[in-house]
Amino acid sequence: MRPTTWAGLAFAAPLIAYLGVFYAYPLWTNVSMSLHRFTRATFVTGKAPFVGLDIYHEVIGSPQFWPTVRQTAVFVVVSLVFQYAIGLALAEFFRRAFPLSTVLRGLFLVPWLLPIIVSATTWQWMMDADSGIINRFLGVFGIDPVWWLNADHSLMSVTIANIWLGIPFNLVVLYSGLQNIPGELYEAAALDGAGPWKQFWTITFPLLKPVTAITLLLGFVYTLKVVDIVWIMTMGTGSSQTLATWAYSMAFGKGTSAIIKYSEASVVGTILLLVALLMGFVYLFVQRRQED
Amino acid sequence: MAALSEPNRPRRTWWKTTIGVVLTALMLFPVYWMVNVSLTARGSIRDGDLYPKDFTLDHYRVVLHDQLPYLGTSLLVGIGTVVVTLLISAPAAFALSKLFVPGRRTLNFLLIVAQMVPAVVMALGFYTIYTNLGILDTVPGLILADSTIAVPFGVMLFAAFMAGIPRELMQAAQIDGASQWRTFRSVVLPVSRNAAVTVALFAFLWAWSDFLFASTLNRGGGKLRPITMGIYDYIGSQNQEWGPMMATAVMASIPAAILLVVAQKYVAAGVTAGAVKD
Numbered sequence: 001m002r003p004t005t006w007a008g009l010a011f012a013a014p015l016i017a018y019l020g021v022f023y024a025y026p027l028w029t030n031v032s033m034s035l036h037r038f039t040r041a042t043f044v045t046g047k048a049p050f051v052g053l054d055i056y057h058e059v060i061g062s063p064q065f066w067p068t069v070r071q072t073a074v075f076v077v078v079s080l081v082f083q084y085a086i087g088l089a090l091a092e093f094f095r096r097a098f099p100l101s102t103v104l105r106g107l108f109l110v111p112w113l114l115p116i117i118v119s120a121t122t123w124q125w126m127m128d129a130d131s132g133i134i135n136r137f138l139g140v141f142g143i144d145p146v147w148w149l150n151a152d153h154s155l156m157s158v159t160i161a162n163i164w165l166g167i168p169f170n171l172v173v174l175y176s177g178l179q180n181i182p183g184e185l186y187e188a189a190a191l192d193g194a195g196p197w198k199q200f201w202t203i204t205f206p207l208l209k210p211v212t213a214i215t216l217l218l219g220f221v222y223t224l225k226v227v228d229i230v231w232i233m234t235m236g237t238g239s240s241q242t243l244a245t246w247a248y249s250m251a252f253g254k255g256t257s258a259i260i261k262y263s264e265a266s267v268v269g270t271i272l273l274l275v276a277l278l279m280g281f282v283y284l285f286v287q288r289r290q291e292d
Numbered sequence: 293m294a295a296l297s298e299p300n301r302p303r304r305t306w307w308k309t310t311i312g313v314v315l316t317a318l319m320l321f322p323v324y325w326m327v328n329v330s331l332t333a334r335g336s337i338r339d340g341d342l343y344p345k346d347f348t349l350d351h352y353r354v355v356l357h358d359q360l361p362y363l364g365t366s367l368l369v370g371i372g373t374v375v376v377t378l379l380i381s382a383p384a385a386f387a388l389s390k391l392f393v394p395g396r397r398t399l400n401f402l403l404i405v406a407q408m409v410p411a412v413v414m415a416l417g418f419y420t421i422y423t424n425l426g427i428l429d430t431v432p433g434l435i436l437a438d439s440t441i442a443v444p445f446g447v448m449l450f451a452a453f454m455a456g457i458p459r460e461l462m463q464a465a466q467i468d469g470a471s472q473w474r475t476f477r478s479v480v481l482p483v484s485r486n487a488a489v490t491v492a493l494f495a496f497l498w499a500w501s502d503f504l505f506a507s508t509l510n511r512g513g514g515k516l517r518p519i520t521m522g523i524y525d526y527i528g529s530q531n532q533e534w535g536p537m538m539a540t541a542v543m544a545s546i547p548a549a550i551l552l553v554v555a556q557k558y559v560a561a562g563v564t565a566g567a568v569k570d
Binding site for chain 1: 312313316319320322323325326340379386387388401402405406407408411415416418419421423424439440443447476500503504520523527537538544545551556
C-alpha cells in the first residue's frame with residue numbers, strides 16, 4: 001500500500017468505527033429484534049426466541065397495516081405535491097431581486113429552522129376546535145368549525161402543517177436551481193415571442209428536472225420518517241397514523257399502542273429501513289445521471 | 293446570474309415587495325401566533341385576540357423559573373453534539389476528498405443511506421443497546437445519539453468543500469516536509485473554516501430540536517432533559533397550559549432566530565449542500 005493509503009485509512013478510521021458502532025449496530029439490533037419475539041419480559045432477560053419471519057406475517061396481516069400504509073402514502077404524496085408547487089412558485093417569485101427580497105427570502109426559512117415540536121404545538125393550538133384561530137377565521141365566512149384534530153380530519157391537519165414545514169426547503173433548493181439556468185435562454189425565447197407561461201414550461205421546468213428529482217427524493221425520505229409533527233399534534237391517532245408514528249407508538253407504548261410491542265415496532269422499522277436503502281440507490285442513480 | 297444584473301425597474305419591483313411582504317406575513321403567521329399567545333394573560337387566551345390585548349409577561353416568569361435547567365441541558369447537548377460531529381467528520385472528509393481510501397465509493401453511498409435512515413429505527417436500536425449498557429437517561433448517551441443526525445451530513449459537506457482546495461496549497465506544505473496530519477491541521481482545517489461553521493450550526497440546531505431521541509433515550513432524565521421535553525411535559529399534562537407552553541416554545545426558538553440573523557448565508561449553504569451541484 002502507498003503511504004497515502006495508510007494516511008487515508010487513518011483519517012477515515014474514526015468515521016468507519018463510528019458508522020459501525022452508532023449506525024450498523026443499532027440497525028442490526030433493530031433487524032434482529034424483528035426476527036425474535038421480544039416482549040416486556042424477554043426484553044429484560046434478553047432470551048427472546050427466534051421466530052423467523054413470523055412477526056412480519058403478523059404485522060402485515062394485521063388490520064392496521066394496510067390502512068396505515070395508505071395514510072402514509074396520502075401524507076407523503078399530498079405533502080410533496082403542495083410543498084413542491086408552492087416552493088417552486090415562490091422560487092420563481094424571488095428569482096429576480098427586488099427591494100427587500102433577500103430579507104424576505106431569509107424569513108421564509110424560519111419554519112424550517114424552528115424545532116418541529118414548537119411548530120407542531122403552535123399548529124395544534126391554531127387548529128383547536130373551540131378557540132383556534134383557524135376556525136375563528138373560517139367563522140367570519142360563515143363556515144362551521146372544523147374538528148381538525150379528530151380521527152377523521154387528523155390526516156388532513158397534519159398534512160397541512162407538514163406542507164408548511166417543507167416549503168422553506170423546497171424554496172431554497174429550487175431557488176438555487178433557478179439561479180443556475182442561464183438568462184440568455186429566456187432572452188432568446190422572448191425574441192421568439194414566447195410569453196412567461198410558455199417560457200416556464202419550455203425552459204424552466206425541463207432544465208430544473210435534476211434539481212426537482214433530488215428535492216422530491218429528499219422530501220419523500222423526510223416525510224416518510226418524520227414522527228414529531230404528527231405525534232405532537234395528534235399522537236398518531238385516527239387517520240393520522242403513519243408507519244413511522246405507528247412504529248414509535250408500539251416501541252415505546254404510547255398513543256395508539258398502549259402495550260409495548262418491540263418486535264412489531266422493529267418490523268415496521270425494518271420496512272422503513274428497506275425503503276430508505278432503496279431510496280439511497282435511487283439517489284445514486286439520479287446523481288450519476290446528472291453527472292453524465 | 294444574468295437575470296440578476298438586469299437594471300431594476302422600480303415601479304414593478306415595489307409591487308413585488310408588497311406582495312412579498314404579504315406572503316412572508318402569511319407564512320410566518322403561526323410564529324406570530326405563538327408569540328401572541330405567550331404574551332396574553334391566562335384568562336384571555338381563549339378569546340383569540342389578534343394582538344396581546346391582555347398583555348402579560350407572567351408566562352415567561354413561569355418558564356424562567358421552571359425551564360432553565362432544561363435550556364441548560366439543551367445547550368450542553370447541542371455543544372456536545374457539535375464537538376463529536378466535528379471530530380469525526382472533518383478528518384474523514386479530508387481522507388475521502390484528498391487521500392486514497394479503499395472502498396471510497398461504498399463509504400459515500402453508506403453516508404447517503406445513513407441520512408435516510410428513520411430516526412425511529414435508530415431510536416429503537418439505541419434504546420435496546422443503552423438499556424443493556426445502562427446508559428439510558430444520560431446526557432452523553434443522548435449526545436452520541438443526536439450526533440448520528442449530523443455526522444453523515446458533516447462528512448459530505450466537508451468533503452465537498454475540501455475537494456475544492458487546490459492541490460498546490462497542500463503540496464507546498466508537503467515539500468516543507470509536513471506530515472499529512474500537519475497538512476490537515478495547518479493547511480486544510482484553517483481553509484475549511486466556513487464549512488466547519490455550517491456543519492457546527494446544523495449539528496447544534498438538530499440536537500437542540502431533537503424530540504425523538506430525547507423522548508425515548510432520555511425520558512427518565514429528570515432535570516437533565518432537553519427543552520423539547522420541557523415543552524412535551526406541558527403537552528402531556530392534564531389541563532394544558534397554553535401560555536407557559538407557548539412561552540417555552542418561544543424560548544426554544546431563540547437559537548433558530550440567532551442563526552437566521554447572524555448566519556443566514558451558512559444556513560442557505562447547508563440546505564442546498566448535496567441537493568444542488570454548482
